[in-house]
Amino acid sequence: MLPKLVKIKKIIKENQKVKAFIFEERIKAIPGQYLMIWLPGIGEKPFSIVNPDPLTIIVAQVGPFSAALQKLAPGKKLGYRGPIGQGFKIEKENILLVGGGYGVAPLYFLAQEAVRKKKKVFVILGAKKKGELLYEKKFKKLGVKVFVTTNDGSYGRKGLATDIGKEIIKKEKIDMVYSCGPEKMMGVLGKICQELKVPCFLSLERFMKCGGLGICGQCEVNGVLVCRKGPVFNYRFLLKLSDFDHARRDQAGTKIRL
Amino acid sequence: MIETSVTLCGIKLKNPTILASGILGISSELLVNVARAGAGAVTSKSCGLFPRTGHSNPTVLEWEHGLVNAVGLSNPGVKEEVGELKKAKIKLKELGVPLIASFFADKIDNFALLAEKLSEAKPDFLEANISCPNTESDLGRMFAAEAKTATAVIRAVKKRTKIPLIVKLSPNVTDIKEIAKAIEGAGADAISAINTVGPGMFIDIESGKPILANKVGGLSGPAIRPIAIAKVFDICSVVKIPVIGIGGVTSGKDAIEMMMAGASAVGVGSAVYYRGIKVFKKINQEIEKFMKDHQFQNLSEFRGIAHKN
Numbered sequence: 262m263l264p265k266l267v268k269i270k271k272i273i274k275e276n277q278k279v280k281a282f283i284f285e286e287r288i289k290a291i292p293g294q295y296l297m298i299w300l301p302g303i304g305e306k307p308f309s310i311v312n313p314d315p316l317t318i319i320v321a322q323v324g325p326f327s328a329a330l331q332k333l334a335p336g337k338k339l340g341y342r343g344p345i346g347q348g349f350k351i352e353k354e355n356i357l358l359v360g361g362g363y364g365v366a367p368l369y370f371l372a373q374e375a376v377r378k379k380k381k382v383f384v385i386l387g388a389k390k391k392g393e394l395l396y397e398k399k400f401k402k403l404g405v406k407v408f409v410t411t412n413d414g415s416y417g418r419k420g421l422a423t424d425i426g427k428e429i430i431k432k433e434k435i436d437m438v439y440s441c442g443p444e445k446m447m448g449v450l451g452k453i454c455q456e457l458k459v460p461c462f463l464s465l466e467r468f469m470k471c472g473g474l475g476i477c478g479q480c481e482v483n484g485v486l487v488c489r490k491g492p493v494f495n496y497r498f499l500l501k502l503s504d505f506d507h508a509r510r511d512q513a514g515t516k517i518r519l
Numbered sequence: 520m521i522e523t524s525v526t527l528c529g530i531k532l533k534n535p536t537i538l539a540s541g542i543l544g545i546s547s548e549l550l551v552n553v554a555r556a557g558a559g560a561v562t563s564k565s566c567g568l569f570p571r572t573g574h575s576n577p578t579v580l581e582w583e584h585g586l587v588n589a590v591g592l593s594n595p596g597v598k599e600e601v602g603e604l605k606k607a608k609i610k611l612k613e614l615g616v617p618l619i620a621s622f623f624a625d626k627i628d629n630f631a632l633l634a635e636k637l638s639e640a641k642p643d644f645l646e647a648n649i650s651c652p653n654t655e656s657d658l659g660r661m662f663a664a665e666a667k668t669a670t671a672v673i674r675a676v677k678k679r680t681k682i683p684l685i686v687k688l689s690p691n692v693t694d695i696k697e698i699a700k701a702i703e704g705a706g707a708d709a710i711s712a713i714n715t716v717g718p719g720m721f722i723d724i725e726s727g728k729p730i731l732a733n734k735v736g737g738l739s740g741p742a743i744r745p746i747a748i749a750k751v752f753d754i755c756s757v758v759k760i761p762v763i764g765i766g767g768v769t770s771g772k773d774a775i776e777m778m779m780a781g782a783s784a785v786g787v788g789s790a791v792y793y794r795g796i797k798v799f800k801k802i803n804q805e806i807e808k809f810m811k812d813h814q815f816q817n818l819s820e821f822r823g824i825a826h827k828n
Contacts, residue, residue, distance in 0.1 A: 263580055266725035297577070301726035305576040338725055470590060471579040476542050476792050477590065478564070484548025512572040514545050514564070515595035 264299040264340030270315065271335055277392040279321045279363060280331050284339070287314035292371035293348030293441075293464055293493040297472045299340035303329050307469050307488075309367040309441070310344060319395070321363035345473035349462055349493050351375050353437035357429060358384040358405075359422050359450055361442020365395045367464055368441055376403050383433055384408070387422025387442065391415040406433075423449040430457050440464070444519055448506035451496035461496040467509055479510055521810050522817040523803065525559070525784050527761050528683035528708045530617050530643050532559035532784060534803045535774065535818060539711075539765050539788035540565055540621040540648060540687070541590065543796070547607035554616035557800035559784065561611065562619040565592055565648040566600040566637070568629055574653065575732035580721060585740025585767070586789045587719050589653040589733035592623055597636045604640035617643035619685065623651060625658045627668075631675040638680045645682050647672055650689035650714035652737045663689040663714070666701035673705040683708040685763065690716050690743075690750045699754040711763040711786060713750050716743045740789035741767045748780050755781025755823060769793055771805020781823040 267286040275281050290313045298318065299305040304326045308318040320330045333339075349371050356375050358368040365386060375382045382405045388394040389412045400407045408425055409417025418425055423446055429435065430453070438454050440447050441464035454461035467487040471477035475489040483502040485491075499505040508516050523534045538561040543549045550561045573593030580587050594600065604620055611618050620642035624630040634645055649662035649672055662668040669686065676684055686702050688695060690713040699710055715737020721730045729735070747766020755762055764782030768774050769790040777785045790798045815821055 263582055263721060264577070264723065264730060266723060299577060299730070301723060301728040301730075304732065340723065340726075340730075470573070470576065470593065471588070472577055474579055474581060474586070474792050475795075476586075476789070477579065478543040478545035478549050479593075481546055481549055484546060484552045510545070510595075513570040513593050513595050515570050515599060 262342055264297070264342050266338045266340045267316065268338050269333060269335050272333070275319060275395055279319050279395055281311065281317055281319045282330070282339070284316040286316040288316050288344060289313065290344040291348030292374050293367050294344035294346050295473070295492060296341045296343035297345070297469070299342070300326070300329055301340065305472060307473065309464070311366045311369050312373070313370070319363060319366050342472060346488060346492050347490060349439050351378055351380065353460070355381045355433055355435050355437070356383065357426070357433070357435040357438045358382065359387070359426060359438065359440040359442065360384065360395075361387045361422050361446045362389070362393065363395065364440070364442030364464070366441070368439065369396055369399060371439060372400060372403055372405050376405065382406070383429060383435065385410065385422045385425060385429065387446065389413065422446060423453065426450055427453050427457070430454070430459055435459055438462070444506050451499065454496060462493055463496055463499065464492045465494060466492065468512060470512070479514060481510070520816065521807050523806060523810070525818055527783060528644070530683070532617060533615060534559040535778065535784040535806070536799045536802050537619070537763055537784050537786050538562050538799070539786035540646060542788040542791050544621070547603045547610070550607045550618070551610045551614070553796060553799065554611055554614045556796045557803055558616060558787070560617040560619055560643070562621050562646060563600070563604060563607070564594060565621040565623045565651070566594045566597055566633070567592065567623055568597055568633060570594070570596040577731055578733070580730055580736070581792065582721065585738055585742035586792060587717075587721065587731065587736040587738050588715065589718070589731045589736030591653050591733060592651055597633055601636060601640045604637070604642055608641060619644040619646050621646040621648050621687070623648040623658070627671050627675045630672045631679045634676040635679040638682050642682060644685050644709070645676070645680060646685040646687055646711060647676060648687050648714070650687050652689065652691060652715055652718050653733055653735070661689055663687070663698065664692060666698045669698055670701050670705035673702055673707050677706045685709040685711050687714055688712040688754070689714045690746055695750050696753050696757045700757045703758045703760050707760060709761045709763065710754055710758065711765055712754055713743070713747050713766045715739050716746055739767070740793070741769060743767050744773060748776060751777060751782050752780040752825060756826060768802070769798070771802050771809055774802055774806055775809050775821070778818060778822050779825045781826060783822065
């Protein structure tokens with residue numbers, strides 16, 4: 262499939278670094294799946310689906326490509342390929358979502374689906390500081406119980422999202438954990454879940470060269486393709502991969518430490 | 520009893536399917552996974568002297584009839600590659616699957632230097648990629664464009680290594696027969712053909728912009744199979760060294776067709792997109808079924824039969 266061009270209907274500034282893009286488009290997707298977003302003449306990168314209808318993504322300012330996207334105005338067209346990859350399977354009853362930074366993106370889509378399926382949903386939103394917190398109100402609007410942590414203590418509990426994970430899992434009798442965010446954070450979360458014997462699914466991020474076609478191998482973690490077998494993996498499976506929480510490949514394919 | 524093994528330059532492959540260069544061959548673990556998925560041999564992604572990021576995204580597109588790519592020879596450089604190949608080699612040896620180390624360079628001397636460095640990892644074959652169609656802007660015109668430059672690469676490489684040398688040819692030339700004959704004369708041990716066709720371009724008509732960041736890219740997959748068959752047929756009509764037929768091989772029938780054109784083995788690349796990593800096992804099963812249905816016992820019974828009057 263070649264990229265399909267769709268018009269940006271609305272752009273919302275969500276916080277100091279993040280803008281949401283809402284398109285004149287609806288798609289069918291599973292929470293955790295992603296799209297390759299193409300800005301003609303500039304580049305293409307993977308983005309989590311925040312909402313399939315109307316199609317929504319969030320763009321955090323992290324590099325030149327996201328900076329170029331953030332400069333766009335409604336009416337402009339972007340291309341997309343997808344949805345691609347294995348998403349989150351919604352199981353069990355008392356669900357905890359743990360989002361670090363812009364990793365909140367696929368969890369919002371997941372929360373909507375989980376609420377629709379009558380699950381009891383809790384979410385920990387971790388941010389560096391208050392101005393980088395994302396979607397607190399939107400989660401609350403869904404009827405989800407929200408916990409906030411900031412690294413600098415400017416809002417919510419001071420510390421990391423994982424700091425309060427253990428007590429929430431115990432107190433709320435959590436029987437399923439889903440997370441997306443910095444891999445180091447997810448590594449810590451995985452260990453907590455393992456200790457408490459709660460299943461845990463994590464969404465990984467890797468450089469994707471071939472656009473999620475599963476042929477270049479650049480996104481591999483110990484021979485496993487994140488683009489196709491992931492981006493969502495069972496933590497138990499990731500434990501077998503020595504590069505999880507440790508290494509990724511850059512654009513040249515050189516392995517670098519996380 | 521059906522026998523589908525094949526011997527290339529004295530090295531035995533359990534079956535004639537080979538992972539083509541540039542597909543999945545980025546890490547030792549992926550190469551081993553492909554071997555476990557049933558490939559008769561595996562080729563690593565082309566490596567150069569130094570780390571190279573390649574072209575910007577989008578680098579690969581899928582359209583109705585195949586793929587188009589301008590990855591631009593991204594690779595981590597020979598130093599890291601030798602380590603990766605050494606790791607791969609240990610496991611591949613246990614599995615009985617030969618390793619082909621692909622490499623490219625900007626100058627004749629650098630091809631020779633790379634061959635020497637890669638030989639440290641003891642791959643079963645080296646493959647000189649002299650035919651990438653996407654890197655003219657910085658690496659210069661491909662060496663496969665003319666017999667003179669192609670043979671110069673081979674002579675320089677052969678002086679620095681004893682490992683059998685496969686040379687990958689481009690279809691985008693005036694007379695592939697002349698080039699094939701010349702490289703055989705220069706000491707190439709085998710030929711792999713073809714590299715991607717074109718280049719081709721896709722323009723998005725909404726934005727009016729070429730979709731690939733490099734604007735153009737090499738075509739692969741089903742669309743190019745008839746071209747690949749014709750080129751392999753031509754090459755096999757003039758050389759005695761073994762030919763690995765590459766280009767759009769997606770099924771057992773495609774592989775049979777390629778071998779009937781004269782190929783000793785077949786490269787499988789884009790088909791990984793269409794049928795997943797299990798494509799190797801699937802193609803082999805389909806080859807065996809064809810052989811059983813047609814009462815062939817080994818590949819040599821039909822290899823090159825399209826050349827017979």
